[in-house]
Amino acid sequence: MADTVSPEQRSRNMSRIRSKNTKPELLVRSLLHAAGYRFRLHGSFGQTRLPGKPDLVFAGRRKVLFVNGCFWHFHSCPAGRHAPQTNSEFWAAKRNRTVEHDAAARDRLAAAGWEALVVWECELRDRSVLEQQLRRFLGPPGAAPAPSPETRH
Template sequence: MADVFTPEQRSANMSRIRGKDTKPELVVRRLLHARGFRYRLHGSAAGSTLPGKPDLVFAGRRKVIFVNGCFWHLHDCRVGRHGPSSNVEFWEAKRARSAERDAAANAALREAGWDVLTVWECELKKTSDLAPLEERLIAFLGGAQAPDARIPQPR
């Protein structure tokens, strides 16, 4: 099937795809923030940039979370397995490079003593039931966070 957009339209569409502050990332950030977890964004920890620029950095816990799009990072779900129908060689090479970079960044982080968790976009599709994801995130981060001290507690 041929692309329905002109090359200029396709280029304009692709240029609007964000790498930071994506909807899936914001869902994960809201979940964790509501549970009292605090984090740094996009790979900054103690004044240095971490390999792969993780989406969420928990420096005190030495843990990082990546929130990846299934298509771009070659997840094994339906969306990740679906490939483009035009300019196939270019896009497959680009997606493969993303997966290779992810693997290298994860290995470098683990070697440096960081724990790594990847949350896939498909895990966030059912926004009505995020409980399994929330449980996985809390287990990864080492249990429930204490309530925020600024919120008055009932007596």
């Protein structure tokens, strides 16, 4: 199936797709902030950049969240399984590289003592389930995390 827009228009469309401050990310941030959680944005932790540039960083808890689009990160839902018909080999390779990059970043975070949770775009439909999942992962809002053995004196 041929593309319905010109290559120039397709390029303009693709260049406008955000990697930060996406609608799904803003929704998760709003939900967490309203629930009393505080966080840093886009992989910042002091002077350190965390692997994979997590969307939300909970430094005191040593936890991070990635808010992933189902299509771009090859989720198992219908949106993630959709394969473009035009230039399909390019898109398959690009999406596979994204999956590999994501896994490597999560492995590096785990090796550094960080826990990561991926929130998929399709999971935003049921906010009560999403909120429960986030609370299980993060623990109670505002609660100071217990000090780790290596930080006790």
